[in-house]
Amino acid sequence: MNETGARLPKYHRIADALREQIRTGRLAPGDRLPAETAIAATHHTSVPTVRQAMSVLRAEGLIESRHGIGTFVRATHRLQRRSRNRYGEARGRDGLLTNTLRHEIASVGIEPAPEQIADCLNVEAGTEVVARHRRLYDEEDRLTEIGASYLPKDIAAGTYLEEPTVVPKALFRCVEDLTGRRYTDARDQVTARRATDAEADRFGLPLGAYVLHLIHTATDENGDVLEVSESIWPADNVIFVDHYPIPAGPTGETGSEI
Known part of the structure; x- marks a missing residue:
């Protein structure tokens, strides 16, 4: 121990x-x-x-x-996040990416980007962005996810994305429609950490419980960031599933991997 x-x-x-x-x-x-x-x-x-x-x-x-x-x-039903195929699946249907959950918009507005989000947006900490804070609930109306999407002001300010309502389709499709630019690359960064007091209170977690904190950065074909989103789940309630081809030869990628 x-x-x-x-x-x-x-x-x-x-x-x-x-x-x-x-x-x-x-x-x-x-x-x-x-x-x-x-x-x-x-x-x-x-x-x-x-x-x-x-x-x-x-x-x-x-x-x-x-x-x-x-x-x-109890029989548990863990949420499965299939990161790599999410966009392709959403292009072929109406509705939100997580259309099996009830979405609630907690707040929307222009606010300074937190340091970690600003770093992903390639801007200085405190730069103003449009932030959409959300909560997701399962079929038993239990809170399963706390999240937010952060959008550059030149994309979302003054549009319906500033309204405190659930968007009619996947957010990335709304951004593509507004900008004429296409999401072409995405990066997910996942951290396991102890829940903050506020997170533990909202999820009903005990002292010392862990959450998974994902930061998702999406860019267009020029490498410009269109959206940074974050999602927070109780660590025991989510499974990440990834399915991908294995390269036949060297790819040129370097770095430390688990």
Whole structure:
């Protein structure tokens, strides 16, 4: 256990251990969890502490209690993000990129670009951009994603993209229509980090929970940035899927890779 983990409350460490068993399949959907007394004995703690851990997992939607029977692992439906094929799929249909989720526009307006976003836009931090902040909800109306799109003012200012309403089709198609320029290249940068207090509160996450933070940069054929967007998900709720051809020979790309 690392030093940070050792500082977490006991109930949080128990929740982490059970969550890992669920993630790896040692506890599969439908499996009954051991009795609270057994879990307490395993972790050398008290039953009330175990109940706190169970409350964390229940709030995350990982387990459910059935009165008079026990506690069971819930069947989970993780969101799948298929980054490489998203644009092509959206060109062939109407609606938004994530059209299975309910979109809510939290706020829209001109605001200074945060440092990390400004860096992707190739502008100085604090440069004004049009920002569209959104929240996405699943079929049970649970918050699944917090996100935002940042657009250069010369693209979006004074257009319907400044209105606090959900756009009628994928945002990139709206930008293409307004500018006559085409999205031709995209770069995704994903970071795993601990949730901020505000993020934990919105998602209903426990102390120390992780989120995945994606920053997506899209450029046109001249390499000019058309849009930078960010998406934040609870780390346990999303899977990234990528399918791509493998080059037959050297590509000339360099750099450290995992």
